[in-house]
Amino acid sequence: DAKTTQPPSMDCAEGRAANLPCNHSTISGNEYVYWYRQIHSQGPQYIIHGLKNNETNEMASLIITEDRKSSTLILPHATLRDTAVYYCIVTFGATNKLIFGTGTLLAVQP
Amino acid sequence: NAGVTQTPKFQVLKTGQSMTLQCAQDMNHEYMSWYRQDPGMGLRLIHYSVGAGITDQGEVPNGYNVSRSTTEDFPLRLLSAAPSQTSVYFCASIHRVGTEAFFGQGTRLTVV
Numbered sequence: 015d016a017k018t019t020q021p022p023s024m025d026c027a028e029g030r031a032a033n034l035p036c037n038h039s040t041i042s043g044n045e046y047v048y049w050y051r052q053i054h055s056q057g058p059q060y061i062i063h064g065l066k067n068n069e070t071n072e073m074a075s076l077i078i079t080e081d082r083k084s085s086t087l088i089l090p091h092a093t094l095r096d097t098a099v100y101y102c103i104v105t106f107g108a109t110n111k112l113i114f115g116t117g118t119l120l121a122v123q124p
Numbered sequence: 125n126a127g128v129t130q131t132p133k134f135q136v137l138k139t140g141q142s143m144t145l146q147c148a149q150d151m152n153h154e155y156m157s158w159y160r161q162d163p164g165m166g167l168r169l170i171h172y173s174v175g176a177g178i179t180d181q182g183e184v185p186n187g188y189n190v191s192r193s194t195t196e197d198f199p200l201r202l203l204s205a206a207p208s209q210t211s212v213y214f215c216a217s218i219h220r221v222g223t224e225a226f227f228g229q230g231t232r233l234t235v236v
Binding site for chain 1: 128155157159161165166167168169172174180182183212214216218220221222224225226227228229230
């Protein structure tokens with residue numbers, strides 16, 4: 015299963031874009047990149063996912079490099095409520111396993 | 125749809141006791157998983173299932189058993205509770221490959 019590497023923490027000013035990087039250099043062709051976040055000790059919340067193309071939804075944008083070895087989650091206008099641990103995960107297609115890493119603690123500052 | 129429902133929300137066990145954490149989903153999802161999360165740590169996969177009757181081990185399976193007799197239910201059994209199993213347990217379900225996972229709200233287990 016592919017592994018991911020994320021910075022342990024990041025700061026972002028409220029109202030600015032938050033760009034969270036993720037490296038997944040061993041990703042295989044049929045593996046998806048998923049992003050989840052966890053606020054306090056609640057269950058993880060789905061944000062977005064993609065295979066090869068960039069994706070956008072009402073919460074965020076996902077930019078995947080052409081070689082698929084890294085990706086960036088973009089929160090376009092961060093708010094204080096976006097303070098959370100963000101997890102970048104790569105799944106193996108057949109089993110659909112989600113293996114969590116340690117994530118990035120995003121602190122949105124007023 | 126109720127989504128993914130975990131019961132109980134809180135539980136205190138004595139060392140050596142056994143218990144079953146319940147997980148149910150009403151979305152007809154094929155894939156289900158159990159995770160544990162220790163304080164300050166990420167989620168670690170305990171067991172997972174790709175369909176009724178099929179289960180496999182995750183990263184930290186020791187001390188836990190699972191079964192998947194129906195699509196809806198995926199119970200996690202602690203055979204003989206130990207203080208090291210004090211954690212928050214999350215259940216998740218996924219419809220099919222390439223779709224999002226839904227998580228329950230967790231069961232906070234303390235073993236004394």
